[in-house]
Amino acid sequence: MTTLLALHLLAAGFSPVMVRLLDRRAFWVLALVPAASFAWLLPRVDDVTTTGESIDYPIRWVSTIGLELDLTLSPLSGILALLVTGVGAIVLFYCAWYFKPGDPEMWRFTGVFVAFAGSMLGLVLSDNVFGLYVFWELTTVLSYLLIGHNPERQANRRAAMNALIVTTFGGLAMLGGLAMLAHEAGTTSLTGVVQAAPTGPAVTVAVFLVLIGAVSKSALVPFHFWLPGAMAAPTPVSAYLHAAAMVKAGVFLIALLAPGFANIPGWRPLLITLGVATMVIGGATALRQVDAKLLLAHGTISQLGFLTVLVGIGTRETAFAGVAMLVAHALFKSTLFLLVGVVDRSTGTRDITELSGLARRMPWVLVAMVLAGASMAGLPPLFGFTAKETAFTSLVELDDIPQYGAVMTTVGVVLGSILTVAYTSRLVWGLFSTKPGSEDTSVVRPPVGFLAGPLLLASTCVLGGFAGHWITPRIATHAETFAPDGHEAKLALWHGVNLPLWLSVICIVAGGALFVSTQRARATSRHQLSELGFSAAVRAVDRLAVEVTGRTQRGSLPIYLGIIFLVLITLPGTALVLAWSSVDFDVKVADNPLQVAVATLIIVAAVLTVRSRRRLRAVLLVGVTGYGTALLFVAHGAPDLALTQVLVETFLLVTFVLVLRRIPPFFSDRPFNVSRWVRVAVGALTGLTVAGFVMVAASARTATPDSAGFAAPAVEFGGGRNIVNVTLVDIRAWDTLGELSVLVVAATGVASLIFLLTDRSARPGRALAADNSTRRTRSWVTSRQHLSDERRSVVLETVTRLLFHVILVVSVYVMLVGHNLPGGGFAGGLIAGLGLMVRYLSGGREELDASAPIDAGTLLGLGLATAALSGIVPTLLGGGVLQSAAVDIPIPLLGELHLVTSVFFDIGVYLVVIGLALDVLRSLGGGIDRHSTAGEEAIA
């Protein structure tokens, strides 16, 4: 069973390729997927519907939260699955003629459509509440993409958006309801929930939340307006999603829950009211449409209301009628949509006022249309008739609800059926009649294959009518999940002369009369009341967003940051003041005199930084604070931090200078005014608040730290004695992996900012000098390429060249030794980065390219991939993510190499840091060089 779903997804993934190879014929191949599923399901569904025993296909997924992919083939889901796959196959086959050859959107359409078919199959088969929800939302999203097939028109975009918002809104409500239901029932299995049938106020709320989802998906009043808009989708989509499959999801869900919950207070009144209202409103609106497809859309809304009434009442007899009607509707409605598509493609219009004389020119279309239409109108001897007769019978015999309710429901449904007969006549007459005074519409003969699908579906409408005795027991197995009510429902062409037959006669006669009297009716507004309400609500949200954004987003960075600081000062600051008296502070000046000296140095440097007007001076002073911080790290017992801090500070200092050489040496003038004092005040207060936090936090350090237990496992499992390093690459490796990603993003950002637009040749921005391999063979030091002799230092260049490899070896050593001594991937990478920096400083960008003939992006990607792989590989070997192991590899002559696998993670870190360094040097070094050279040339 899962294979079927996987097959759909696989086909969806490959469909763009198939379309490229086969063009429209790809649809034939793709149609095989649902067709094969249909063939596979058929014998099993036959089995299930005869015996009434479901077949379960449990698949564990995330058991801890009860999210499983459990599938089940019950009588109800089996019938739905056959519809979904059968109609899906026919519609896909039909698409091969519907689309024009070489349609540029076809590749996307096929993929989305097949994926939709798979999701829909998953939806009806899912036996887990959350699995159901996942498939439910998949159909929502995919249907959004299908409705927005032609996004160039604003109306289409809005239609797709409306459908998405309405059904997602319902879906979210449903998710809440399902979660509550699962909680109350104590199981996430749908079958289990229905069997447990918990009661109570919480369950009532949950069920109504689920019903919001069902009602919005099945386009019932007041959510019905999204369905006509969805007609922006290609007609095959309307035939499949908006007639046979997706809109039935809501009805399906109601039918599924009805055995357990139909008796909870409010269920029946709500569903019957909404259903009847939808049936009448939809029918009345359909009767005023001139676009055949829209007419069908409104007709579908009406029929969905009918189905909801039937399955919503939830007695054995109505449930039977509901499922019979659901199948009949899927068959005739998809036929009708497909036929309208044929007419549209053959004549170029669907407007029933424009078409004339089609009866003579398209006889086969007429035959199929009359059959399917008659089924919709409920004429004998078609499936629609037998199903509707059963429905009338079940309503007339209804004794589970108060008498007046049953009567009003019956009256409403009869009224809706009269409208159905009328709009069906309007459709068939409008499409095929010869209009007086208008010429016959010119017709391109549709090919046989184009008609095959709709004709096949139309024939099922006839077959279904005659096969009542064969279908009856198969639907009855679903109805038997309800309590027996003393009535025996069956599908038959002749029940004898009884009330239901008279009701059918009334519908046909009154419907015919209504059609004649409303033949000239035209819809005045395209929008329905609820759509206008929805639109007003969306507009109000948009306006609110504009007002809130306009009031709060001032667009000024200092103001934003200032607000953040002020919040920090006022809110946690107040808490700080309140907590102050309860803390016992135990203070000392310093641990040793070095701390006092360094702290004083840092304080002086920081204050001078703020006061300096020269950029370079400010940067150097910041450097002083940085090195000072490193010294404090050493004094505190953090050699790893100190090492990294020194390396980073050095690298940063040079990077600042590289950029500052181009930017004016002084900061722009700033007046010594009030706003500056405000800044200083905010800054000082922030500093004091933070100091308060440190004092309270450090004094509150009473519990045993987490890291107290790190030492033993670090040696035993992490295989390293440097606990900081083992923490980075093993214990908290997930954090490090995230931080590596930040580095990669930052490096990419630097490169794109510098190479953006300035390198107008087609060369990718980050590429290294293209022909440096040839250069390297000719010269040992490359800086002469662009530096004049007086700006070079041959001694520096040569010494750098000689030292570079030593630096690299040291960097690798520091990286490897980091497991047991201060060092590690970060420090090693920074050392290598500094090596590159020295090369760049001595000989410019050519020297840099010669020393690292590799794209920085490659290094970054390689590093991140190495780190990620070292996380994934253990899972393939049966361990946890990022788990490490120690292996001893014997090396001949040298003895054994003790290797801890987390070293691969550290190599990833090492590579990413080098990549970052290289990117910074290429961009802020070489890239800016190139800009200045270009600028000088431009001046010259």
Place this chain on the structure above:
Amino acid sequence: MTLNLSLIAAITVLIACGATLVLERSLTRVLIGFVLLGNGINLLFLVSSGDPGRAPIVGLGEGPMADPLPQAMALTAIVITLGTTAFGLALAYRAWQLTGHDDVQDDLEDDLIRRRADLDSTSTTFDEIDDEMPDEDGSDAHEESSGAVPS
């Protein structure tokens, strides 16, 4: 534990100076402030991580060990500061290249939204409802489609 006043003084001044600079308009100053803030916060980690001790390396030296976990956190923070500062520098350079100075400008888009709010109008992406009918083909695609039916 015993609070180390000289370290706390250093943190206070680093954060105060950093915050002051970050509130400036010149992007270079903002970045310098950012680095100062970073140094201050890393020291903060150190102070709140407990008393100093020997390096957290097993088998190296005697006595109580300094807490390794805050060190690991601060270590990555240091490297991240490098990455983000480099990005900020690239931004500053770009700003200078485009405008001739590196001052952070007020956001134009925000100003436009403010004006829209004053005019009580909707956002630019909002589609007012109209009478146009959604349809699979473009408004004038019908003629074309009739001629392209497969045969």
